[in-house]
Amino acid sequence: KNEVEQSPQNLTAQEGEFITINCSYSVGISALHWLQQHPGGGIVSLFMLSSGKKKHGRLIATINIQEKHSSLHITASHPRDSAVYICAVDNTDKLIFGTGTRLQVFP
Amino acid sequence: NAGVMQNPRHLVRRRGQEARLRCSPMKGHSHVYWYRQLPEEGLKFMVYLQKENIIDESGMPKERFSAEFPKEGPSILRIQQVVRGDSAAYFCASSPRGQGGTEAFFGQGTRLTVV
Numbered sequence: 001k002n003e004v005e006q007s008p009q010n011l012t013a014q015e016g017e018f019i020t021i022n023c024s025y026s027v028g029i030s031a032l033h034w035l036q037q038h039p040g041g042g043i044v045s046l047f048m049l050s051s052g053k054k055k056h057g058r059l060i061a062t063i064n065i066q067e068k069h070s071s072l073h074i075t076a077s078h079p080r081d082s083a084v085y086i087c088a089v090d091n092t093d094k095l096i097f098g099t100g101t102r103l104q105v106f107p
Numbered sequence: 108n109a110g111v112m113q114n115p116r117h118l119v120r121r122r123g124q125e126a127r128l129r130c131s132p133m134k135g136h137s138h139v140y141w142y143r144q145l146p147e148e149g150l151k152f153m154v155y156l157q158k159e160n161i162i163d164e165s166g167m168p169k170e171r172f173s174a175e176f177p178k179e180g181p182s183i184l185r186i187q188q189v190v191r192g193d194s195a196a197y198f199c200a201s202s203p204r205g206q207g208g209t210e211a212f213f214g215q216g217t218r219l220t221v222v
Contacts, residue, residue: 033211042215043150043198086150088211094140094163095200095211099149 003027006087006098013105019074021101023087026068033095034061034072035086043086046072077105111136111201112181113214120189120221128184128217132201136212139182141174144196144216153197156182189221 004025013019023032034046047054047061049070054061058077063070074081082105087098112131120126132139141153143166152166156176167174171189176182186193198216202209 031209035211035213040218043211043213045211045213048210088150090209094152094155094166095142095150096152097142097150 002099003091003096004087004089004098006101008101009099011101011103013077013103015078015105015107017077017105019077019081019103019105021072021085021087021103023070023072023098024068025070025087025089025096027089027091027096029089029091031090032063032070033088033090034070035088037084037086037100039083046085074103079105079107081105111199111212111214113197113199113217115217116215118217118219120219122190122221123188126186126189126193126219126221128186128197128199128219129181130184130199130201130214131181132199133212136201136203138202138204139176140200140202141182141184142198142200144198146195150198153184186219189219191221194219194221 007022031048031050033048036044036046049063058075060073084100084102086100088095114129137158139156142150143153144150154167154174155163171187173185196216196218199214200211
């Protein structure tokens, strides 16, 4: 079993829909990261969380430390949000990654 | 303030050749991490370095792979005698201190193709 599990693996949505991506982890962490990767592109950090909730534009990230679970929400999704979203946890000075959620948003 | 710079962006090597991947961290960052992303797989930790020191190389294959971060210049990930299975995207990340609780800054990656 992976130490960081994401769901769903693949997600398609119509423009404007509300999207949720989930991440569960089984190790102790100092922080959790949500990352975005476009096809053939680099990796961009969206959020770093150690508790509670953060919001940036149409993106919202939450974390529940007791339940070892985090969610990434995208409100009013847009085709440019199409990318792979990766959850990663800080564990003893290195990141452990989930396998990613491939999101496609259609106009 | 330039971000994390990796070069080359794309690298093609024949089996048996050497591959050298470079990573210049963000200004002021003295901690560098290398990660590998195999085709259709998630990212995996390889090695964590500070200037002139390897802190954790638990994710690095024991043979053919080495990494350094000299006092001056970029961090180098070196793969000797490459094989087809080394084809992957290699990402570098840097931070001003140890990763724990620190935002991750990634480079654009080097995509290595072994033919």
